[in-house]
Amino acid sequence: MYSSSSKTEMIFPLWHFDQWRAVDDRVRGGSSVSHLDPVGWKHESSNDVEKGEHAAARFWGNLDIETLGGAGFASQAYRYGPSPLKLPQLSYSGISLHYQSDPQTKYTCSTPTDFTFILKTTPTANIPKHPKTPGPPREAQLTYEATFSLPHSSSISMTEHHEAKFKWKDFKATYRGRHVPEGDEKWVPLDPALIYELSIMCRSDFGKQHGDFGVVITAIEAIKKDKSVELWDRVCGWWNSLSSWISGMFSWKGKSIRLEEVEDEEKRLIV
Incomplete structure (x- = not known):
């Protein structure tokens, strides 16, 4: 990790784009597709463009809901291993995600603008080996999810900077896309000292959004406690x-x- 200030530590960049993998609904017979590419990005306060190995990540693709009858998801996953990313609750209070709208996406009233940031605390063995190739179906696991959104299409600015701060309690336990409440037999509390995988997802939310999507992630940071x-x-x-x-x-x-x-x-x- 790379220190960016006294209160946060950078998780990404460096992005290591070759280590991200598409985990789309094609593993379940769907037709959605996602990509994660390096891009330059403009600072909100200036016209300077950030480039190079610390460039931002463009998460984009197409969210299809026809093939699976209203359901659909497209995501990019980064796997840690053999050791997990360790962000113990005694030292860290959560994760901060910085993002902007995607200049290459044509936003309309129907463009997907809701995204999900996901953590997994159990090892995953069968992530596809090639970034563009969907892998075999993966065994369902408990995940921990938090959502972030771009503003409505009528008010989207191509240079406006957004930040979503997630405390550990903001991550909701989920199984197969559905919330798992505390007390359920599947529920397990989040242990951020054992993060084996994180991913960025655009999902239909059972038919609520679909079509071409895009968002630029400029940084993902761990929030340090005072x-x-x-x-x-x-x-x-x-x-x-x-x-x-x-x-x-x-x-x-x-x-x-x-x-x-x-x-x-x-x-x-x-x-």
Whole structure:
């Protein structure tokens, strides 16, 4: 990771475009298609164009809903391995995503403008080997998702900068595109210290959007906690652990006392 300020750490760039893979609904017989390409981008505050290895990423493609009867998704995935990306909650509070509209996309009232940022905390073995080739169907896994959007087509600016800040609690557990509430047998809390894959997706949301789409992602950053907050979290963690240990000791002692009482009562009855 590359440090961009005292409060964030850059996850991308460097983008390593050759390591991103298309994971589209074609793996399920659909016809949607996605791409992730390097592009230059203009800063909102100037006419300077950022280029080179720190260039932005253009996520674009076509979202089809006809083939699968209203459903459809197109996404690009980046897999970490064999070790995961580690963003422990004691040190990081979430992820920040910076993005702009895509100059090469013709926005209309029907252009998809809602996108999803996805984290996976379990290893994935069968991502397709070639960026443009859909791989075999992947086993359904619990994912953690947060959404971000471009403004309505009538107000889209080609140079306006947007930022979506996601706290860890903003990521909703999802299975096969549907929300998994806490308490469900499939639900598992997000552990950002074990991020094996992240992806950017454009999905139909069961027929609500379709067609050509595009968005330019200028950066993805991990949000660092202030040192005082991090220290307080550690103190709270230590205190909770100590409280649990003390509670367990009293509980065990109480059980021992009750056991002795039972044994005394048994002896009295025998006599």
